[in-house]
Amino acid sequence: MDRRNKRRQRSMKITINEIQKKYLEVVENVNCIVLRWTPDGLITFINRYGREFFGYAEEELIGKHVVGTIVPEKETTGRDLRLLLQDVCRHPERYEHNTNQNMCKSGKLVWVEWVNKLVYDERTKKPELLSLGIDISKRVQAEEELRQLNETLERRIAERTAELQAALEKAQSADRLKSAFLATMSHELRTPLNSIIGFTGILLQGLAGPLNEEQTKQLGMIRDSARHLLDLINDILDISKIEAGQLEVAAEAFDVRRMIEEVLEAVMQQAAKKGLTIGAAIAHDVSEMVSDRRRVKQILLNLASNAVKFTQHGEVRLECKTQGDTITFSVHDTGIGIRQDDMDNLFKPFQQIDTGLTRAYEGTGLGLSICKRLVERLGGSISVQSVYGKGSTFTCMLPVVYQASSA
Amino acid sequence: MATILIIEDNEKNLYLATFLLEKHGFFVVAARDGRSGIELAEKTTPDLILLDIQLPEMDGYTVARALKSSPNLAQVPIVAVTSYAMAGDRERILAAGCNGYIEKPINPETFVAEIMRYMGDEGQ
Numbered sequence: 001m002d003r004r005n006k007r008r009q010r011s012m013k014i015t016i017n018e019i020q021k022k023y024l025e026v027v028e029n030v031n032c033i034v035l036r037w038t039p040d041g042l043i044t045f046i047n048r049y050g051r052e053f054f055g056y057a058e059e060e061l062i063g064k065h066v067v068g069t070i071v072p073e074k075e076t077t078g079r080d081l082r083l084l085l086q087d088v089c090r091h092p093e094r095y096e097h098n099t100n101q102n103m104c105k106s107g108k109l110v111w112v113e114w115v116n117k118l119v120y121d122e123r124t125k126k127p128e129l130l131s132l133g134i135d136i137s138k139r140v141q142a143e144e145e146l147r148q149l150n151e152t153l154e155r156r157i158a159e160r161t162a163e164l165q166a167a168l169e170k171a172q173s174a175d176r177l178k179s180a181f182l183a184t185m186s187h188e189l190r191t192p193l194n195s196i197i198g199f200t201g202i203l204l205q206g207l208a209g210p211l212n213e214e215q216t217k218q219l220g221m222i223r224d225s226a227r228h229l230l231d232l233i234n235d236i237l238d239i240s241k242i243e244a245g246q247l248e249v250a251a252e253a254f255d256v257r258r259m260i261e262e263v264l265e266a267v268m269q270q271a272a273k274k275g276l277t278i279g280a281a282i283a284h285d286v287s288e289m290v291s292d293r294r295r296v297k298q299i300l301l302n303l304a305s306n307a308v309k310f311t312q313h314g315e316v317r318l319e320c321k322t323q324g325d326t327i328t329f330s331v332h333d334t335g336i337g338i339r340q341d342d343m344d345n346l347f348k349p350f351q352q353i354d355t356g357l358t359r360a361y362e363g364t365g366l367g368l369s370i371c372k373r374l375v376e377r378l379g380g381s382i383s384v385q386s387v388y389g390k391g392s393t394f395t396c397m398l399p400v401v402y403q404a405s406s407a
Numbered sequence: 408m409a410t411i412l413i414i415e416d417n418e419k420n421l422y423l424a425t426f427l428l429e430k431h432g433f434f435v436v437a438a439r440d441g442r443s444g445i446e447l448a449e450k451t452t453p454d455l456i457l458l459d460i461q462l463p464e465m466d467g468y469t470v471a472r473a474l475k476s477s478p479n480l481a482q483v484p485i486v487a488v489t490s491y492a493m494a495g496d497r498e499r500i501l502a503a504g505c506n507g508y509i510e511k512p513i514n515p516e517t518f519v520a521e522i523m524r525y526m527g528d529e530g531q
Contacts, residue, residue: 036500187461196512198512199419201514201515202515250497
């Protein structure tokens, strides 16, 4: 062998040594566990990172079985790791990626994500497993915390849902109770009134025999008081129905002129008694509207009888006109008027203005608040203009065609 | 003389309606509950039935349905007398087969005229 060859061999040997050193350095220092082990489970190599990670000296691991050193027999999940390892050795191709629990010398359990590969040892010509592992304990712990948080949240949601359900059922049963109460009251209050008003009427008609003047006068007073009581009951039931969401409205076509006539007829007598002029101005294009006749009439009747009630001299005038989709009813009077300060309370329930004056004017104080709610229920609006001491104008705007779905 | 059957549980209101109708020349038969009302209707085949809706035990809706399903009585007009209490009552009354309804308290001045509207030509 000539010297050049020897030199080259030496230089190659140095180079190989250097390369080996470099590779070893890489393997030793890489930030993951590098492990080689035989299919029997015996450790043949573990890098520095791995040794430090598990807390073992090299000689404590080399030649030792993985189970009992870095692998516990069982995971905390209950999985048998001996069986798992047997399976890994038998079918390494199925375990290219594998996550399992590992154990440190201190007994601390950690989660490691492994990448496994079957390799052949150049020297022994035997198969070995090359496994690279990354500590994922923190991730597993975070996932576990997240899972527990989710469970807690789901439990809380379930609890809250149950609470809401219970509250809803309670509210619904309270609603049913309220409706049943209203229906019962409505019936119970009207039954005795039916016979009071009925028999008074029969007597006044002379159907049960002739009456003298005083009897007629007193029976007339009974009838008026009974009717007043009926008005009060109706108002209270109306407002209760509205509050309970029990007020349903119909949508039927009806003759507006005829309805206005009926309203005038109803207040005519009272107006005549006070010497008031009463009349209506209906625009020529007003004919039919589609709404709840009973309720529209109730609104107008309320406004008209209020106007008569609060007017001592002069006139009460109903006006009606249509503009596009809107029909406008207004009731003018030359009555006592309303102070500016009282305007805000006008449409609130039980707020008859000026309690001192109230004595002079019978009423529940519910009429206008019912009107306002009815008008709104029928898709319209109500407003008032007034000069104190001079008179008032109540204006009520309703859709010519009420659409139930829009309410 | 036209016969009117009144089914009404309240004694005073029954007397009231009976008095008014008899004064106007009707022949009145009366029952105080739904079951005997239906029996009496079968027996007398009245020209009109005045039916209180708020009856004990068997309510007016049930009575109306029973009356309308009887072949002898299907043509007899039924007028419900009701306190018109809650939302949907009117629809329920008509759906049960009543031809019309009168709200309580009744107005003695217009009551008889209202009833006769439902009797067609057979009235009086």
